[in-house]
Amino acid sequence: MKEQELLYHFPFRIDKEQNFRHFANDFTHNSFVKRFVTNYDGTNVNEFIKNKTSLTIEQIHEFEYLYSNFTHWSDWYKNGRNIFSFSKELLLLLDKTDVSDVKPDLFKLPYDIFYLSLKPLNLKLSKNSDAVIEGVYIDHNIWNIMGEHPEGYCDLSFYFAGEFKESFLKYISTVKSSTQPFTNSDEVDEAPLGTFWNIYLWFEKEEKRETVREALDYFISDLKNEIFITNKTPEQITDFDLEFYSDTIELLEKTINLVICTSSN
Incomplete structure (x- = not known):
């Protein structure tokens, strides 16, 4: 090349x-x-x-x-x-596939980490940005705390890529959430959520997260808790918080079928 x-x-x-x-x-x-x-x-x-x-x-x-x-x-x-680049027509076809019931045992990623080009689709990062989603790093981990690899216990991470600096600086400086730090104290650390284009899906049979829909529901529930619930009154929720949430959901809706199809049979 x-x-x-x-x-x-x-x-x-x-x-x-x-x-x-x-x-x-x-x-x-x-x-x-x-x-x-x-x-x-x-x-x-x-x-x-x-x-x-x-x-x-x-x-x-x-x-x-x-x-x-x-x-x-x-x-x-x-x-x-490793980079995978498909035609616009094939990407559009994959995007029409319903992935809600896909389970982790169908994930057949060619590599643990690879990059998928989405540039032919000319997808905008969000309704609030003109930046184009150029592609996504797809990262597949099979794990538990003991280092074992039981079936159906894994995560998929999607790191969308492009010239996102303007959006990053906007969100990192305005969107805040109260998150509990990794300490034994009761203090709460005010940390910025940062970006809405890093998506994580955790699958675990014991917690009944066996399908893409269940993993998505878990991710969205965590997002809601972090933005809207933890240590925040309704008056403390800002327009930027709402924008952050809606942009995350928008990104999921227009990319999830595509990236899951690429990760499974």
Whole structure:
């Protein structure tokens, strides 16, 4: 494939623009962080940039956007750099398939992580953005806390890709949710939800999440709890919160059939 053809695809283009490959072999990502935060000490990235640097909030958000792109790109790069690109006609055909009853044992992904090009469809990120969804990193994990691989206990992650910086900076600075931190204290950490284009589906038989519809319902329920319920009165729910939720649902509705079809028989 010629370079111009490669640059059509987001992972190759962003690598060329940002020289991601220079940092690809550092599994800790420390060298990438130090490119922007010279005194970074290898501890929690988010805590460090907020508490131990002189970066402005704008600079922090700029870094967070780039770091998010790098982490998804890095996982893809280290797992084979595989790209699937179909015609617009085939993508439209796949999109018409009902996937509600699909179960995890039908997932037959060609690779644990790969990139699916959606560029021919010219899908807008949301009704509030002119950015085009260029593609999606699809990540399949079969797991439990014991490291075993029982049937029907897995997750699918979809990281949609494109020139989303404007939308990211808008949401990261305006959409807030109260989330419980990973500590033994009763304190609540105010953290931004951030992006609405990272979708996670968890399947688990014991909790009766065996189909795509059940996993989607679980994801949406968690989203509602985080945006509308936890530590928030109705007066505290903002227009941006509502926009964040509606944009997430819109993204799911126009992509879920397509990405699940690509992940299963």
